[in-house]
Each structure stands twice: as C-alpha cells, then as structure tokens.
Amino acid sequence: MIRALLAAALVFAAAAPALALAQGAPRLPLDDFEKAPEGWKYVGGEEFPGARGSLALDAAVAHGGRSSYRLEADFGAGGAYVGSWRDLASLKGKDVSELRFWGKSDGISTLGVRLLDGSGQIHQGSVELKASPDWQEVVLRISSIAGGEHWGGANDGKWHGPLKAFGLNAGKNGLAAGRTKGTLWIDDLEAVPGPVVDGTPTLHAAVVSPAVCRPGWGARITYRWDAQPLGRDYNVFVHYQGKNGTVMQGDHGPSVPTSVWTGKVEYSRLMVVPQDLPDGEYRIVAGFWDGQTGTRHPLRAGQGVVALGDDAFQVGTFRVDSSAPVPTLPKPTLNLSPFKLTWSDEFNDLSVSARGPTRSGR
Numbered sequence: 001m002i003r004a005l006l007a008a009a010l011v012f013a014a015a016a017p018a019l020a021l022a023q024g025a026p027r028l029p030l031d032d033f034e035k036a037p038e039g040w041k042y043v044g045g046e047e048f049p050g051a052r053g054s055l056a057l058d059a060a061v062a063h064g065g066r067s068s069y070r071l072e073a074d075f076g077a078g079g080a081y082v083g084s085w086r087d088l089a090s091l092k093g094k095d096v097s098e099l100r101f102w103g104k105s106d107g108i109s110t111l112g113v114r115l116l117d118g119s120g121q122i123h124q125g126s127v128e129l130k131a132s133p134d135w136q137e138v139v140l141r142i143s144s145i146a147g148g149e150h151w152g153g154a155n156d157g158k159w160h161g162p163l164k165a166f167g168l169n170a171g172k173n174g175l176a177a178g179r180t181k182g183t184l185w186i187d188d189l190e191a192v193p194g195p196v197v198d199g200t201p202t203l204h205a206a207v208v209s210p211a212v213c214r215p216g217w218g219a220r221i222t223y224r225w226d227a228q229p230l231g232r233d234y235n236v237f238v239h240y241q242g243k244n245g246t247v248m249q250g251d252h253g254p255s256v257p258t259s260v261w262t263g264k265v266e267y268s269r270l271m272v273v274p275q276d277l278p279d280g281e282y283r284i285v286a287g288f289w290d291g292q293t294g295t296r297h298p299l300r301a302g303q304g305v306v307a308l309g310d311d312a313f314q315v316g317t318f319r320v321d322s323s324a325p326v327p328t329l330p331k332p333t334l335n336l337s338p339f340k341l342t343w344s345d346e347f348n349d350l351s352v353s354a355r356g357p358t359r360s361g362r
Helices: 002-023
Strands: 028-031 040-043 052-058 068-074 081-087 096-106 110-116 122-128 136-141 149-151 165-171 181-193 202-209 218-227 235-242 245-249 263-272 280-289 306-309 312-320
Touching: 040 052, 052 081, 068 081, 068 165, 081 110, 110 136, 122 136, 165 181, 202 280, 218 312, 235 312
Parallel strands: 202 312
Antiparallel strands: 028 181, 040 081, 052 068, 068 181, 081 165, 096 136, 096 181, 110 122, 110 165, 122 149, 202 218, 218 263, 235 245, 235 280, 280 312, 306 312
C-alpha cells in the first residue's frame, strides 16, 4: 500500500509541471521551420552601408525538429545591423501579449526587437541573450517593449493593437566583445494570446434629451465613461430595442480612441427616430465591439446601468410618442456682421432673346 502511494506521488510530481503549463494561456504556433516559412523577409540595414548577412533554413541545427531559421550577421566591412521581419497577418487581428521562440546564439549578446502596432507605429527595444551555446527560450513581452523608442503611425509611444508584424535585429553593438560576426538560430515561434493593455472602463448611464421623441425627429444621447486605456481601438455598439428586439442601431467610434483614452470621457450622438417607429418605450443597449475579430470587451456597470450578459449593458431608455410636441429649434447663430459687400448685381437685364444670348456688334 505504501509503495503504491509513493508511486502515485512520484507520478503526480512528474506530471505537475506539464499540468501547470496546460492551465496557462494556450499558445498559438507560428513557425516550426520544418518547411520553407511564410511571411518572413531579410532586412539588410542598407541605411548604414557595409553590413553583410543572410536569412535561411538550417537543416543541421534544430531545437525541436529537423531544422531552424538562421540569421547571419557580418560587420567586418562596416554597417550597423541586419535582421529579419515577420508579417503576422495569420493572427487575423487577435491580441497577443507575448511572442516566444527558442534561440541559439553564437556571438550575439543583445537582440534588437521591433514591433509594428495597428496604427503603423514601430516600437523598438531589445532583449539580452544568455552567454551560452545552448538553446534558450526568448520572451518578447509587448508591454515591456512598447513605449520606448518609436516612430511612424500614431507616433505617441502608446500601444495601438493588434500586433501586425515584428522584427529581430542583430546589431554591431549587440555582439560579444571582440566579435565582428554573429549568428542567431530561431526555432518554434509561438504567440501568447491576451491583451497588451488590459483596462476595464466603467460605463455610466446615458443622458437622453429629450426623453420623449416624436417620430421623424430625434434625441441627443450623451455617453459617459470612466476610461482606461485598452491597447486597441474598439467601437461602441448601440442597439435600440423594443418589445420584439432591435429596431435600429447607433454603432460608432468614441470621441477618443480606446487604445489611449483615460480619465472622464463624455460625448454626444444624435439619434433620429424613424417616421414609422411605433409609439412605446425603447431601451438603449451599448458595449464595446472589435470589428476585426468580432469580439466584445468587458466593462464595469456604473450607477443606473444594467448588465444584460454577453458584455452588453442597458444605459438608458427613451419613449416614442406621436403626440409629443415638436422640439423648439435653437435660434440661428450665423453672424454676418464681420462681412462686407464687395460685388452686387440684381440681374434685371440678362440680354437674352428668344433665339439665345445677344452678342455685341451684331
């Protein structure tokens, strides 16, 4: 009995690391380099002439299969860097928080990293490699790289997901002391799904004015949020619902992109009631929606907001009443006093006959 218990304990202990890994975020395989990879290209660093290098499959060195991808760098004749660039269209707009791969280095101690975000902005950073001839797992945590050196796109140093592409660079200044050449082998590239910036904004009750609408007219709806940056730009879905479901929609982009918004956010949108919409009470249902992936984002419900499930929230109601008074339009605000008349013609004599315009001299 004791031997059986010990054996079971040993089996459980041996399986525990695998169990912990299985409970973590599932990874998305991108490349195992067992065949010619797609989406990669070599970057020669031509803006700093002199560097030589290459990017190719290597059937003699591998981490988990038969081959890997080899980046060669040679700065004996000058130059600053060479590298690789990988397009990530295969992720189809999914958010990923990390990229992980197995690397093996000969002479490269610091690896340059470039990340292209959804706005077209490039974020640049670096990771240190262990001084070892063995394979090592390299983790590119997007939140740690974004916000440093950057250019292009939004050019604000903030992350605008999703990740569109990334680059790995071997630089002259990233080689081990005394080296002018270096080699990096890459294998088993994976992405870790998850948001880079994981805010949870609070949605407050909307202000509807007027609260009773006449068909053919409208109301102004003011949306109010306690904002937190989300790392990517979401749209707001708005469904106006009656007894039998959605009767119209008011989807829109918020006044400030959700990738960077913070603090109090408040803005108004005009809702126009169709002429044929029956009288009655309607509710306003809203939430966040990502057009690229078709997914919604969690929100906190503020006072007066009702959570409906599936990340949808009732933020208010309005009533349609065909006998409601016609809204009073505001007085005109166009001020013409700063303008002066420079030319005028009453066009009393157009000089046109039944046979067409008259011509002088005939």
